[in-house]
Amino acid sequence: MLNVHMYSSATKVKGQGVGSAYTELIKLLEKYYPEQLAITINEFSPADISHYHTIDLKFFFSTFSKRRGKKVGYVHFLPETLEGSLKLPWIARKVLYRYVIAFYKRMDALVVVNPTFIPKLEAYGIAREKITYIPNFVSKKEFHPIASEEKKQLRVKKKLPTAKFLIVGVGQIQERKGVFDFIELAKRNPEFEFVWVGGFSFGVITDGYAELKKVVDDPPENLHFPGIVERTEMCEYYNLADVFLLPSYNELFPMSVLEAFSCETPVVLRELELYEGVIAGYYAGCADIDEMEKKLKELAKDPAVLAKLRERAKAAAKFYSEDRLALIWLDYYKKQAGKV
Known part of the structure; x- marks a missing residue:
């Protein structure tokens, strides 16, 4: 041993x-x-x-x-x-x-x-x-897909609209994670609902803290910041989402992306070189905020495109x-x- x-x-x-x-x-x-x-x-x-x-x-x-x-x-x-x-x-x-x-x-x-x-x-x-x-x-026991009817119940539980197209982001609230772009997308698209799960893990030394804190304290009506939640609750947020969006400018191998894959949630990311060797082909990549907005609108409008992206998430979950x-x-x- x-x-x-x-x-x-x-x-x-x-x-x-x-x-x-x-x-x-x-x-x-x-x-x-x-x-x-x-x-x-x-x-x-x-x-x-x-x-x-x-x-x-x-x-x-x-x-x-x-x-x-x-x-x-x-x-x-x-x-x-x-x-x-x-x-x-x-x-x-x-x-x-x-x-x-x-x-x-x-x-x-x-x-x-x-x-x-x-x-x-x-x-x-x-x-x-x-x-x-x-x-x-990630553990399939902790992060797994749930039935459609249960997803609706989860939205009710979280006091989120059941009929609107819902985008979830996960991670520390900091500039590097692209949270400013996430906020801007919510402002541009009031027809969608946005949720960012995470908080200021390092407090006031977080880059962009003062400006981000203002938005977290007084967000647009369609943007929600539930804060840092227990790991057992994260599976619920991935499942109630129509799309997982991570607009980070710099990442390594984000656990949140693997967790979303494991829940079979379609994934949209800012296109980064770091992703090429690890998760290429499993997500929809976007160069900037305008492409992200275009992709989200396409996915909200076309269930077939959304379904194909979900199949790519399933394949990623199997590989990892x-x-x-x-x-x-x-x-x-x-x-x-x-x-x-």
């Missing part, structure tokens, strides 16, 4: 994709390999593998212990991907970015959630052979299944521990 120590503080702040990915992985491994992997959380006893999910300073110091075994780092972000998320003084930003790379360089091996990160990590001086791409996934990813993770841990 392999002793795998997990190190993470991702669940301390609600509404983060990193926390969702971490939670999903723990559940997956405990479900599939209870007799092959002995998993502990934030313990500093001897390990075969120490898997670092977040870059806390205490975790960084722990990497200097010879008891850590093989040190694996999970790369959920790079310095450049933090732009547009946090508003920090330039000196604090510079120190943070250098620390991020220093943490990754302390690892014996790295796992990236998007293959486009590999050459970028190489540019920071990290050897290619240390890096492995393993995609994110728990069964397939469970085998990939077990094989990876065995190789890192020299058990293969």
Whole structure:
């Protein structure tokens, strides 16, 4: 049995994709390999593998212990991907970015959630052979489609109109997520209903906080901000939507998109290079807000086009299944521990 120590503080702040990915992985491994992997959380006893999910300073110091075994780092972000998320003084930003790379360089091996990160990590001086791409996934038990009649009941429960075309977005309320475009689309299209599920996970240091807070406190009539909700409630929001829309300017491998796929909800995204290697072909891509508006109107008008996009979501959910990813993770841990 392999002793795998997990190190993470991702669940301390609600509404983060990193926390969702971490939670999903723990559940997956405990479900599939209870007799092959002995998993502990934030313990500093001897390990075969120490898997670092977040870059806390205490975790960084722990990497200097010879008891850590093989040190694996999970790369959920790079310095450049933090732009547009946090508003920090330039000196604090510079120190943070250098620390991020220093943490990754302390690892014996790295796992990236998007293959486009590999050459970028190489540019920071990290050897290619240390890096492995393993995609994110979500639990079908937690995120699944529900019957049409139940969807109507959910809208009543959430005090949302049952007959209007409804667009849902998910994520932290910040400039990087394209929330300003989401707001503008709601203003342009009063015939549609818009819901953004998420909040200011990092408070006033969130980029664009002051301006976004004004809209959240006094939104247009057809735009709703339910805030950060429990993970168990997220499945309801994906299902009551006609379309899931994420207008982000910068993403890695967004868990919200996989969750929408798993609920078989049609997905519309801003077209990003980062998506090409992971979810190309499964969503409708748009270059800007005007294309998003055009696509939403097309989907609202033509049920056949909407149905085709839903079929693409189903295909994505099948590809990123728990069964397939469970085998990939077990094989990876065995190789890192020299058990293969």
